Structure formats: structure tokens, C-alpha cells
Amino acid sequence: MAKRTGEKYEAIIDAAVRVIAEYGYHNAQISKIAREAKVADGTIYLYFENKDDVLVSLFDEKMGSFISQAEKELSQITSPEEQLYHLIKLHFENLEKDRKLALVTQIELRQSNPEVRKGINNILKRYLDIIDNVILNGKKTGVFHEDLDVRIARRMVFGTLDETVTSWIMNGFKYSLLDQINELTRLFIHGMKK
Amino acid sequence: MAKRTGEKYEAIIDAAVRVIAEYGYHNAQISKIAREAKVADGTIYLYFENKDDVLVSLFDEKMGSFISQAEKELSQITSPEEQLYHLIKLHFENLEKDRKLALVTQIELRQSNPEVRKGINNILKRYLDIIDNVILNGKKTGVFHEDLDVRIARRMVFGTLDETVTSWIMNGFKYSLLDQINELTRLFIHGMKK
Amino acid sequence: MAKRTGEKYEAIIDAAVRVIAEYGYHNAQISKIAREAKVADGTIYLYFENKDDVLVSLFDEKMGSFISQAEKELSQITSPEEQLYHLIKLHFENLEKDRKLALVTQIELRQSNPEVRKGINNILKRYLDIIDNVILNGKKTGVFHEDLDVRIARRMVFGTLDETVTSWIMNGFKYSLLDQINELTRLFIHGMKK
Amino acid sequence: MAKRTGEKYEAIIDAAVRVIAEYGYHNAQISKIAREAKVADGTIYLYFENKDDVLVSLFDEKMGSFISQAEKELSQITSPEEQLYHLIKLHFENLEKDRKLALVTQIELRQSNPEVRKGINNILKRYLDIIDNVILNGKKTGVFHEDLDVRIARRMVFGTLDETVTSWIMNGFKYSLLDQINELTRLFIHGMKK
DNA sequence: AATGAATGAGTTTTCATTCAT
DNA sequence: CATGAATGAAAACTCATTCAT
Numbered sequence: 001m002a003k004r005t006g007e008k009y010e011a012i013i014d015a016a017v018r019v020i021a022e023y024g025y026h027n028a029q030i031s032k033i034a035r036e037a038k039v040a041d042g043t044i045y046l047y048f049e050n051k052d053d054v055l056v057s058l059f060d061e062k063m064g065s066f067i068s069q070a071e072k073e074l075s076q077i078t079s080p081e082e083q084l085y086h087l088i089k090l091h092f093e094n095l096e097k098d099r100k101l102a103l104v105t106q107i108e109l110r111q112s113n114p115e116v117r118k119g120i121n122n123i124l125k126r127y128l129d130i131i132d133n134v135i136l137n138g139k140k141t142g143v144f145h146e147d148l149d150v151r152i153a154r155r156m157v158f159g160t161l162d163e164t165v166t167s168w169i170m171n172g173f174k175y176s177l178l179d180q181i182n183e184l185t186r187l188f189i190h191g192m193k194k
Numbered sequence: 195m196a197k198r199t200g201e202k203y204e205a206i207i208d209a210a211v212r213v214i215a216e217y218g219y220h221n222a223q224i225s226k227i228a229r230e231a232k233v234a235d236g237t238i239y240l241y242f243e244n245k246d247d248v249l250v251s252l253f254d255e256k257m258g259s260f261i262s263q264a265e266k267e268l269s270q271i272t273s274p275e276e277q278l279y280h281l282i283k284l285h286f287e288n289l290e291k292d293r294k295l296a297l298v299t300q301i302e303l304r305q306s307n308p309e310v311r312k313g314i315n316n317i318l319k320r321y322l323d324i325i326d327n328v329i330l331n332g333k334k335t336g337v338f339h340e341d342l343d344v345r346i347a348r349r350m351v352f353g354t355l356d357e358t359v360t361s362w363i364m365n366g367f368k369y370s371l372l373d374q375i376n377e378l379t380r381l382f383i384h385g386m387k388k
Numbered sequence: 389m390a391k392r393t394g395e396k397y398e399a400i401i402d403a404a405v406r407v408i409a410e411y412g413y414h415n416a417q418i419s420k421i422a423r424e425a426k427v428a429d430g431t432i433y434l435y436f437e438n439k440d441d442v443l444v445s446l447f448d449e450k451m452g453s454f455i456s457q458a459e460k461e462l463s464q465i466t467s468p469e470e471q472l473y474h475l476i477k478l479h480f481e482n483l484e485k486d487r488k489l490a491l492v493t494q495i496e497l498r499q500s501n502p503e504v505r506k507g508i509n510n511i512l513k514r515y516l517d518i519i520d521n522v523i524l525n526g527k528k529t530g531v532f533h534e535d536l537d538v539r540i541a542r543r544m545v546f547g548t549l550d551e552t553v554t555s556w557i558m559n560g561f562k563y564s565l566l567d568q569i570n571e572l573t574r575l576f577i578h579g580m581k582k
Numbered sequence: 583m584a585k586r587t588g589e590k591y592e593a594i595i596d597a598a599v600r601v602i603a604e605y606g607y608h609n610a611q612i613s614k615i616a617r618e619a620k621v622a623d624g625t626i627y628l629y630f631e632n633k634d635d636v637l638v639s640l641f642d643e644k645m646g647s648f649i650s651q652a653e654k655e656l657s658q659i660t661s662p663e664e665q666l667y668h669l670i671k672l673h674f675e676n677l678e679k680d681r682k683l684a685l686v687t688q689i690e691l692r693q694s695n696p697e698v699r700k701g702i703n704n705i706l707k708r709y710l711d712i713i714d715n716v717i718l719n720g721k722k723t724g725v726f727h728e729d730l731d732v733r734i735a736r737r738m739v740f741g742t743l744d745e746t747v748t749s750w751i752m753n754g755f756k757y758s759l760l761d762q763i764n765e766l767t768r769l770f771i772h773g774m775k776k
Numbered sequence: 777a778a779t780g781a782a783t784g785a786g787t788t789t790t791c792a793t794t795c796a797t
Numbered sequence: 798c799a800t801g802a803a804t805g806a807a808a809a810c811t812c813a814t815t816c817a818t
Contacts, residue, residue, distance in 0.1 A: 008778095026307055030813060031780095040779040042815075051813065111305050113220055121364070152377050155361055156354040163353025164346070170315075183346050191385030202803095224788060234804045239789065396782095414695055418809060428783045430811075439809065499693050501608055509752075540746070540765050547745025548738040555737055558703070571734050579773030590799095612792060613801095622800040624794075633792060783815080787808105794804080 002049050004057070009047045011037045013058045021100035025108040030054075055112055056119030062101055066094045067126050074130060080138030084157075085185045087134060091161050092177035099173055106165055131157050135192070144192040153192055160184065196243050198251070203241045205231045207252045215294035219302040224248075249306060250313030256295055260288045261320050268324060274332035278351075279379045281328060285355050286371035293367055300359055325351050329386070338386040347386055354378065390437050392445070397435045399425045401446045409488035413496040418442075443500055444507030450489055454482045455514050462518060468526035472545075473573045475522060479549050480565035487561055494553055519545050523580070532580040541580055548572065584631050586639070591629045593619045595640050603682035607690040612636075637694055638701030644683055648676045649708050656712060662720035666739075667767045669716060673743050674759035681755055688747055713739050717774070726774040735774055742766065 003009060015037035020028040030051055034041045048054045070090050077083045095102040109120060131154045138144030144153075164184070168177055197203060209231035214222040224245055228235045242248045264284050271277045289296040303314060325348045332338030338347075358378070362371055391397060403425035408416040418439055422429045436442045458478050465471045483490040497508060519542045526532030532541075552572070556565055585591060597619035602610040612633055616623045630636045652672050659665045677684040691702060713736045720726030726735075746766070750759055 024308060029811085034780095041813090042780065043778055045814070046777070111307070111311075113305065114218060117305075149374075149377055151361075152358070152374055153381070155357045156350070156378070156381055159353035159355070159357025160350040161353075162357065163349045167345075167349055180343075180346055183343055184350070187347070187350055187385035190387070191381035191383075193384070223786090228805095235788085236790075236805065237803055240802070245788065412696060417807090422784095429809085430784065431782055433810065434781070499695065499699075501693070502606060505693075537762075537765055539749075540762055541769070543745045543749055544738070544742040544766070544769055547741035547743070549741070551737045551741025551744065552734070555733075568731075568734055571731055572738070575735065575738055575773035577773075578775070579769035581772070611790085616801095623792090624801065625799055627793070628798070779816100779818085781815105781817100783812100786811095790805105790807095792804100794802100795800100796802100797800080 002045075002053065003047045006047065008037070008039055008043065010061075012039065012044055012047060012054065013061055016054055016058050017062070017101055017104050020104045020108045025111045028108075052113070052115045052119070055109060055116045056123075059105060059109060059120050060123055063105060063123055063127075066090070067123070067130070070127070070130055074134065078137075080134055080141055080143045081185070081189055083134045083137060084188055085181065087130065087157075088161060088181050088184055089178070092165070092181060095165050096177050099169075102165065103169055106162075106169055128154055128158060138192060142194065143189075145194050148192055156191070157188060160188075196239075196247065197241045200241070202231070202233055202237065204255075206233065206238055206241060206248065207255055210248055210252050211256070211295055211298050214298045214302050219305045222302075246307070246309045246313070249303060249310045250317075253299060253303060253314050254317055257299060257317055257321075260284070261317070261324070264321070264324055268328065272331075274328055274335055274337045275379070275383055277328045277331060278382055279375065281324065281351075282355060282375050282378055283372070286359070286375060289359050290371050293363075296359065297363055300356075300363055322348060322352060332386060336388065337383075339388050342386055350385070351382060354382075390433075390441065391435045394435070396425070396427055396431060398449075400427065400432055400435060400442065401449055404442055404446050405450070405489055405492050408492045408496050413499045416496075440501070440503045440507070443497060443504045444511075447493060447497060447508050448511055451493060451511055451515075454478070455511070455518070458515070458518055462522065466525075468522055468529055468531045469573070469577055471522045471525060472576055473569065475518065475545075476549065476569050476572055477566070480553070480569060483553050484565050487557075490553065491557055494550075494557055516542060516546060526580060530582065531577075533582050536580055544579070545576060548576075584627075584635065585629045588629065590619070590621055590625065592643075594621065594626055594629060594636065595643055598636055598640050599644070599683055599686050602686045602690050607693045610690075634695070634697045634701070637691060637698045638705075641687060641691060641702050642705055645687060645705055645709075648672070649705070649712070652709070652712055656716065660719075662716055662723055662725045663767070663771055665716045665719060666770055667763065669712065669739075670743065670763050670766055671760070674747070674763060677747050678759050681751075684747065685751055688744075688751055710736055710740060720774060724776065725771075727776050730774055738773070739770060742770075 012033065016028065016033045019033050019036050023032065030044060031041050033054070034044055037044075044054065048057060070087065073090065074083050074086060077086055095106070109116065112120075132150055135144060135148065135150050135153045135157075139146060139148055139150070161184070164180060165177065168175065206227065210222065210227045213227050213230050217226065224238060225235050227248070228238055231238075238248065242251060264281065267284065268277050268280060271280055289300065303310065306314075326344055329338060329342065329344050329347045329351075333340060333342055333344070355378070358374060359371065362369065400421065404416065404421045407421050407424050411420065418432060419429050421442070422432055425432075432442065436445060458475065461478065462471050462475060465474055483494070497504065500508075520538055523532060523536065523538050523541045523545075527534060527536055527538070549572070552568060553565065556563065594615065598610065598615045601615050601618050605614065612626060613623050615636070616626055619626075626636065630639060652669065655672065656665050656668060659668055677688070691698065694702075714732055717726060717730065717732050717735050717739075721728060721730055721732070743766070746762060747759065750757065
């Protein structure tokens with residue numbers, strides 16, 4: 001029934017980002033999002049199943065394209081060290097280029113209910129797979145330690161990047177994420193290398 | 195006005211942990227917590243300012259004592275490597291020994307409103323300070339790299355441990371956190387060492 | 389945001405009068421008023437800011453129109469004695485024609501909280517102005533005593549009419565207000581005349 | 583069961599006056615009154631049936647003695663004009679001498695529930711009887727008009743004095759009640775005389 | 777396809793009163 | 798006599814969702 005495409009579909013998602021960024025997750029009512037998108041409340045339900053669907057779709061649209069891009073770009077790099085460097089760079093660039101979106105996906109949507117969390121985690125799984133592939137590539141090419149536990153390493157990489165971005169937002173975006181790419185890459189590579 | 199101490203104070207906090215663990219944050223009504231604690235709804239307000247106060251106090255009581263313990267134990271270790279190892283061990287032991295509490299503090303309370311989040315973050319600051327001190331000790335003793343950015347390293351350590359525990363819970367506690375202590379310690383130390 | 393007009397706006401106000409008259413101010417819950425008005429509880433909040441707003445609007449709608457009528461009718465009379473007579477007549481007629489409304493505005497709403505009281509008093513100010521004008525007219529035309537203190541006389545007129553109506557209601561409407569118009573007019577005029 | 587006498591009985595009533603004057607009727611909780619009276623909450627119930635009883639007793643203690651005094655003093659005056667003058671004087675003096683009490687009895691207690699209102703009205707009946715006697719005396723002695731309706735005149739006198747005092751309080755006590763005695767007496771006597 | 781008025785379920789908090797000590 | 802900890806009922810208001818137009 002829900003259209004999931006079209007001009008208004010995107011208008012609603014973009015309105016949701018702006019409203020959540022401005023008022024916070026707990027004050028982002030459907031009626032506010034509708035007003036911001038210049039549509040009627042009921043119209044949202046022509047494009048989305050329900051409010052949860054708006055939020056998951058928001059994450060999907062905004063992060064899904066980033067993940068696809070990352071998949072594609074990393075597949076064209078062979079060196080695991082360079083892959084890792086590029087992964088971090090893409091991660092940070094993606095969030096630095098739209099602070100409202102960063103705030104929404106990184107902070108606000110984490111307060112959502114279990115249903116939304118589940119949808120978000122499904123999308124993130126593809127991202128975790130990318131990290132896994134970089135680590136596996138590093139092990140296969142003998143750059144990373146052969147006994148390295150991929151899941152443990154993956155959680156280190158993701159957990160670190162995630163915490164780094166969260167801190168950056170919570171501290172008011174007052175320093176540059178990009179400045180930390182080199183040091184983080186070094187920490188990871190030295191930690192994981194043979 | 196709120197008493198913040200006594201037998202019932204603890205009974206209410208423990209009841210809150212059980213109720214949130216069983217029903218989830220969004221279904222943990224005051225009346226349910228009161229029933230579980232075998233007190234009247236109004237009694238909760240003799241011991242706590244409001245519902246937010248119950249949740250922040252829960253975090254404070256349960257994590258605050260862990261943090262104090264960590265502060266004390268780490269201060270008796272001089273080697274930064276051993277401090278790091280011990281920190282991870284304490285972190286994991288603390289959460290493995292009470293899975294309900296782990297679920298509540300690590301997953302459910304993160305869905306709470308900004309007021310509660312703020313209270314929780316204040317408590318966590320003390321924990322981040324402990325991590326900082328370990329890293330500083332490593333730099334000072336020449337074990338960790340002199341140019342290591344403490345904040346970046348701190349976020350790596352905290353972010354990794356946090357993500358590790360979250361994954362463990364989301365995957366149904368089906369492996370042991372303690373088994374990962376050695377590898378994580380190694381990853382951190384190799385990453386940070388001179 | 390509140391509409392403050394329309395069919396349901398009036399239905400809610402009329403329902404509020406009936407509910408308060410029947411159950412008393414302290415037992416007139418929003419849900420009871422909504423049921424009586426045959427709308428959902430939430431619908432009331434589409435037309436009114438909050439419960440206080442319902443009560444003040446009730447007074448405004450019901451007494452405001454009476455005051456406007458009085459203003460208009462008295463402006464067409466030149467003799468202060470006749471103005472006074474007519475004012476009392478209008479006052480009593482207005483309350484006799486709807487006993488439920490009289491009970492609500494005269495007795496029940498006086499038990500309301502300070503916020504509502506303030507709203508009611510603002511509306512009543514216009515009525516006190518009408519009384520003032522009658523007295524001033526009497527002084528100007530030499531009918532009333534030139535040294536008469538308008539404020540003192542106004543309080544006599546309003547206080548007397550108010551007490552008269554209150555007694556009538558408290559005694560179960562068992563006599564006619566209209567029968568007292570002549571005597572009250574005489575008391576006031578003799579008291580105030582030159 | 584309720585003692586209705588003793589040192590604490592009076593302490594509680596005086597505390598109630600202070601608390602209601604300071605916080606308003608709707609914020610005068612039993613626990614606040616108890617704290618102000620330096621007794622335990624439960625102690626109030628050793629001296630009073632319930633909260634309503636505290637309020638009615640307050641009115642009874644404070645206004646009852648005034649009424650007895652008025653009864654006594656007026657019985658010693660024979661002239662109806664002088665009785666009326668003295669009645670108004672006593673009324674105003676009584677309220678001017680304790681502004682907190684005036685605020686409580688004249689404004690705040692009027693917001694109370696029907697039960698308290700009933701108790702207050704019972705006490706006021708004795709006062710209305712005093713007014714009646716003055717008017718009857720005036721009619722009997724031929725000073726007031728033989729056809730004067732006592733009830734109508736009584737409502738004029740009481741309503742006027744009541745409204746005068748209410749205005750005085752609502753306007754912040756910023757003028758003197760006593761200054762109005764002469765004019766009010768004149769208004770009444772001219773209105774009622776033969 | 778779009779609207780937006782209407783719905784009604786659901787929860788925190790207060791406070792008069794009790795009663796074991 | 799006095800205490801004060803404990804009780805638990807009660808009500809305004811929000812907001813996701815529907816559906817007649």
C-alpha cells in the first residue's frame with residue numbers, strides 16, 4: 001500500500017531529518033513532520049506504513065546509499081591498509097557533510113523503540129560486512145595477524161568510529177573528524193598487524 | 195524531599211531493573227515497578243523525585259559502585275598494560291555477572307529521554323577519566339607512543355568495549371565476554387605502543 | 389492552534405454547562421464533558437487550549453454576549469433611573485432564563501483555580517464599566533449626588549445584585565428575581581440621589 | 583474523636599491561615615500546614631476530622647468571635663442609624679486588622695469545595711441575622727420604610743460590604759476601608775429610609 | 777492522490793488519610 | 798498523645814492513525 005517512492009516520499013524523509021534535528025526524537029511528531037514537508041498528516045500514510053517506517057526509511061535512504069558507495073569504492077582498492085584508511089575517511093566524510101543528518105542518525109534515532117532499532121541494525125549489517133571484508137583481506141594478504149578474530153576486530157573498528165562520531169556531535173562539532181583519520185588508521189593497523 | 199536511601203530505595207531500583215529487563219524501557223511503567231517492588235505507586239515518590247530520577251539513580255547505584263571499584267583497583271597497578279588488561283576484565287566481569295542489569299544499562303536505558311541520558315553521561319564521565327589515566331600512565335612510562343592523542347585512544351577503548359558488550363547482548367549472550375579480554379588487550383596495546 | 393469556533397466548539401461549551409450544573413465544578417472531568425458533547429476527549433483539545441480555557445471560554449461566550457447586549461441597550465436610554473432599572477432587569481432576566489447557566493457562572497465557577505478566576509474577572513470588568521457609566525450619567529445629569537464616589541456606588545450595585553442572585557440560587561430558585569427589580573432600583577436611587 | 587481545643591488546635595488553625603495566605607487555597611496541603619504548625623501530619627487528625635474541618639473551623643474561630651462581638655456591641659445601641667454605622671465599622675475594622683486573614687476568608691476559602699462552603703454559610707447565617715435585626719429595628723422605629731423587604735435589604739447590605747472588601751483585597755489593600763464607612767452608611771440609610 | 781478533523785487509549789504524579797510504633 | 802511512612806485512587810492531556818470527503 002505504501003508507495004515508498006516519489007517526490008513527496010523524499011520530501012517527507014527530508015522533513016523528518018530537519019524536524020528531528022531541530023526538536024529531538026521525542027518531539028518529532030508526525031504532524032510536525034507533515035507540516036515541514038508541506039503535506040497533510042494523512043499523506044504520510046500514503047507513502048509509509050507508519051511512523052516507525054518513516055524513521056527506518058530515513059536511515060535506509062540516507063545511510064544505504066553511503067554503504068553502497070563504500071562497498072563500491074573499497075572493492076577497487078586492494079591494499080587492506082588503504083582500504084581501512086579509505087573506510088574511515090568515507091565514514092567521517094559522510095557524517096561531516098551533513099551535521100543535521102549526523103545528529104539524527106547517530107544520536108536521536110538511537111532513542112527510538114525496538115522496532116526501529118531492529119530496522120536500523122539490519123541496514124548496519126551491510127556496513128559491518130564491509131568492515132569484515134577489509135579485515136579478511138588483511139588476514140588473507142598477510143598484513144593482519146592470521147589469528148585475528150574478525151568479529152572482535154570488526155567491533156573495535158565499528159565501535160571506535162561510532163564512539164568518535166558520537167563524541168564529536170555531543171561536543172558540538174567543535175573539531176574536525178577528518179583530522180583523526182590518520183591516527184585511527186594507525187591505531188587499528190598496528191593493533192591488527194602481524 | 196526524596197529520601198534516596200533505605201531498604202525500599204534499593205527495592206525500587208532492583209524492581210526497576212527487573213521490570214525494564216523483562217518488558218523493555220517503553221513498557222516499564224511506574225505502577226509496574228511499584229508492584230514488582232511490593233510498594234504503592236506513591237511510595238516511589240517518597241524516595242525519588244520522579245521517574246527520570248529512578249532511572250538515573252539506577253544507573254548511578256549500579257554503575258557508580260563499579261566505577262569506584264575500578265578506580266580503586268587500577269590505582270594499585272603500576273604497569274599500564276596490566277591496568278588496561280584489568281580494566282577490560284572488570285568491565286566485562288561487571289556486565290557478565292548480571293545479564294539483566296547489562297541489558298538495562300547497555301540497551302534499554304539508551305532509549306530514554308534526554309534528561310536521563312544527561313544523568314547517565316555524567317556518571318560515565320568518571321569512567322572515561324579512568325581510561326584516560328591508564329592511557330596517560332602508558333604515555334608517561336614510555337609504554338605507549340608519546341604522540342598518542344589521549345582522547346582518540348580513549349574513544350577507541352571505550353567505543354570498542356561498549357560495542358563488544360552491546361553485540362554480546364544483542365546476540366543473546368551466547369558467547370563469553372571474558373574470552374575476548376586477551377585479544378582486545380593485545381589490539382589496544384599494539385595499537386598504542388611506541 | 390485551538391480553533392475556538394464551530395459547531396463542536398459550542399457543543400463542548402454547552403456540554404460543560406450541563407455537566408458542571410449536574411455534577412459540580414469539582415466533578416466535571418474533561419472526559420465527562422466530552423461524553424456529554426458526544427465528542428472524543430482529544431477533540432476538546434482541538435477547540436480549546438486546556439481545561440481552564442474551556443471554563444473561561446464558557447464564561448466569555450455566555451456572559452460576554454449578555455454584556456454586549458447590556459452595553460447596547462443601555463446606550464439607548466438617557467435617564468439614569470431608567471438605565472439603572474433596565475440594568476437590573478437585564479441582569480436578572482439573563483440569569484433567570486437559564487438556571488443551569490446561572491448555577492455554573494454564579495456558584496460553581498467561583499470555586500475554580502486562580503487562572504480561571506483571572507479570566508472571569510477580566511470579562512466582568514466590562515460589566516463594571518457599564519455600571520460606572522450609569523452612575524456617572526446620574527451624576528452628570530444631577531440625578532445622583534455630585535459627591536457620590538463612583539467606585540463605592542459601583543460596588544454597592546454589583547455587590548447587591550451578585551448577592552441577590554447567589555441567594556436566589558442557594559435557596560433553590562424558589563422565588564422570582566424579577567419581583568425584586570423595583571425595590572432594588574428604589575433602594576439604589578434613593579441612596580444615590582441628590 | 584477530634585479534640586477541637588488546646589494549644590495545638592490553635593497552632594494548626596493559625597498555621598493554616600499563614601499557609602493559605604502565602605500559597606493560596608489550591609496549594610495549601612495538609613503536610614504544609616503541619617510543617618508550619620510544627621506538628622506531624624497525623625497530629626492534625628487528632629484535632630480535626632479532616633481537612634475540610636480545619637478550614638471550617640478556621641472560619642468559625644476567626645469569624646465566630648467577630649460575630650459574637652458584633653452581636654454584643656450592636657445590642658447596646660438603640661438607634662438603627664448608629665447600629666448600621668457601627669456594623670459597617672466593625673466589619674471593616676475586623677478585616678483591616680489582619681490582612682492575611684482577610685485574604686483567606688474573603689478570597690481563598692471561596693474556592694473551596696461545597697462541603698466547606700456549607701460550613702462557612704452556616705456561620706455567616708448568624709451574621710446575616712445581625713443585619714436583619716438592624717433593619718427590623720429601623721422599620722420598627724419608623725426610621726426605615728415600613729414596606730422595606732428585610733431580605734432584599736439584608737442582601738444589599740451584606741453584598742455591598744462583601745464586594746467592597748473583596749475589591750479592596752484584589753486591588754492590593756491600597757486604600758482604606760474605614761474611609762468608606764460614612765458614604766456607605768449614607769447610601770444604605772437614604773436607600774432604606776421612609 | 778490528498779486532506780485534516782476526529783479519535784481514544786494510555787501514564788505520571790499528587791495528596792488526604794491511616795495506623796503501627 | 799504524637800509521629801510520619803505508606804497508601805492508592807484519580808484525571809488532564811498527547812499524538813499516531815483513520816477515513817469521509
